[in-house]
Amino acid sequence: MxxxxxxxxxxxxxxxxxxxxxxxxxxxxxxxxxxxxxxxxxxxxxxxxxxxxxxxxxxxxxxxxxxxxxxxxxxxxxxxxxxxxxxxxxxxRTDPKRIASKPSASAKRKRIEQKKKRGELKRQRNSANYLD
Missing domain, CATH: 3.30.160.20 (Double Stranded RNA Binding Domain)
Incomplete structure (x- = not known):
């Protein structure tokens, strides 16, 4: 301002x-x-x-x-x-206050996909096939 x-x-x-x-x-x-x-x-x-x-x-x-x-x-x-x-x-002179931005829709989607992949990997480790 x-x-x-x-x-x-x-x-x-x-x-x-x-x-x-x-x-x-x-x-x-x-x-x-x-x-x-x-x-x-x-x-x-x-x-x-x-x-x-x-x-x-x-x-x-x-x-x-x-x-x-x-x-x-x-x-x-x-x-x-x-x-x-x-x-x-x-x-x-004073700097304007920063308005926090939100993550884009594609960034949210990618983050959820990564979490699902990571969760699936962990689920596979607990299965009986992993121990054989």
Whole structure:
């Protein structure tokens, strides 16, 4: 069953910026391009109680996403928001319940035939002819 995605209020999401690791020279040494997104699920008013309960059981009280893929802070922030939405969507999705299937008529017939053959074999063992 697919649930409707909640719209998360921007005020509930906090961002922290820091210097990105790895190569990049002077630009990466001076500019805070790494983005850390933190969303507190337990204090969120944007999502329904049912969705909140489901997310808390699957993700815990807080979601933390760190992105330092791009040299631009803005692109990293946008990517972090996209990842947040995909994590929320993935964890709100519930699989449909499996409906138990029944054996087909031919399968039932074959099973009964096998049982009859096995029973006949056992009956033959008890006959007097078997001992001779």
């Amino acid at each position: 697919k649930r409707r995605l909640p719209v998360i209020n921007q005020n509930e999401i906090s961002f922290r910026y820091s210097r990105s690791g790895g190569p990049g020279g002077q630009h990466s040494n001076k500019v805070n391009t790494r983005v850390e997104l933190i969303w507190n699920i337990s204090e969120s008013a944007s999502i329904s109680e049912a969705n909140k309960k489901l997310l808390l059981s699957r993700l815990g009280p807080r979601v933390r996403i760190v992105v330092s893929q791009y040299r631009s802070q803005r692109r990293n922030k946008d990517l972090a928001l996209e990842r947040l939405m995909s994590v929320v969507e993935k964890n709100l």
